[in-house]
Amino acid sequence: MALTQEKNYTLDDIYALPDGQRAELIDGHIYMMAPPRTIHQRLVIKLSHQILSHIEKKGGNCEVFAAPFAVFLNEDDRNYVEPDISVICNKDKINDKGCNGAPDWIIEIVSPSSQQMDYGIKLFKYRTAGVREYWIINPGTQTVNVYDFENGNGTCQYRFDDVIPVCIFNDLKVLISALI
Numbered sequence: 001m002a003l004t005q006e007k008n009y010t011l012d013d014i015y016a017l018p019d020g021q022r023a024e025l026i027d028g029h030i031y032m033m034a035p036p037r038t039i040h041q042r043l044v045i046k047l048s049h050q051i052l053s054h055i056e057k058k059g060g061n062c063e064v065f066a067a068p069f070a071v072f073l074n075e076d077d078r079n080y081v082e083p084d085i086s087v088i089c090n091k092d093k094i095n096d097k098g099c100n101g102a103p104d105w106i107i108e109i110v111s112p113s114s115q116q117m118d119y120g121i122k123l124f125k126y127r128t129a130g131v132r133e134y135w136i137i138n139p140g141t142q143t144v145n146v147y148d149f150e151n152g153n154g155t156c157q158y159r160f161d162d163v164i165p166v167c168i169f170n171d172l173k174v175l176i177s178a179l180i
Contacts, residue, residue: 010077022068025080026121033082034113039139039180043109044084046179051087054172062089062104070098071106073129081122084109087168102130105168110138123147133167137176144176 008028017023022033036044044066052064067082087105088094106126108118118136126134132150137143142160148167158164160180166172 008078011080012077014080022082024082024117025078026125028078031117031121034111036109037111037139040084040109040111042180043137043139043176047107047174047176048085050174050179051085051172054169058169058171060089060169061091062087063091063094065099071103072098072100073102073125075100079125081125083107089168102126102132104131105133105135105166106131107135107137110136110140112140119145139180142176 009025009030010028011025013030014023014025024031024033048064048066054060055062055064065086065088067084069082069086071081071083071086073079073081083103083106085105085107086099086103088099089104090101093099093101093103108114108122110118115138123134123136127147127149134147134149136145136147138145144158144160144162144164146156146158146164146167148154148156151167153167160176162175164174164176166174
């Protein structure tokens with residue numbers, strides 16, 4: 001008896017999706033994305049604005065991109081993600097299609113349907129791709145998990161009413177409760 005083979009998807013399959021349908025591609029598997037909730041969008045906009053304002057005030061060279069923004073983590077056609085917020089400090093990684101390689105800082109805002117992806121699959125993928133810092137913001141539990149991959153400091157968990165230090169910008173602190 002022959003084993004069934006699972007289809008191995010590529011970027012061509014992502015680009016062939018109907019207009020308006022969003023999905024991510026990780027190691028050849030397609031993961032469909034549900035439309036974001038209001039709190040999700042509020043956090044993306046306000047947090048992106050706060051980060052960008054900080055970078056501009058300090059004269060930094062990093063750029064901030066909110067989803068949908070393509071990130072090609074590996075140099076292959078089997079990995080494509082759209083983090084909620086991507087901070088990229090190496091402008092050579094940015095072209096008209098998105099970011100080629102790992103952003104410096106990725107922020108994902110958890111929805112009920114994305115928990116397994118954000119806490120599991122993406123955590124592993126971002127760490128191995130070279131992301132320096134990864135935040136998972138969970139509106140349901142009002143927690144923020146901060147992963148400092150660059151310095152190997154492990155995971156810190158914060159509440160929305162905690163002042164959260166940013167690892168890659170040592171002079172930036174975020175208070176999530178002030179953004180919602």
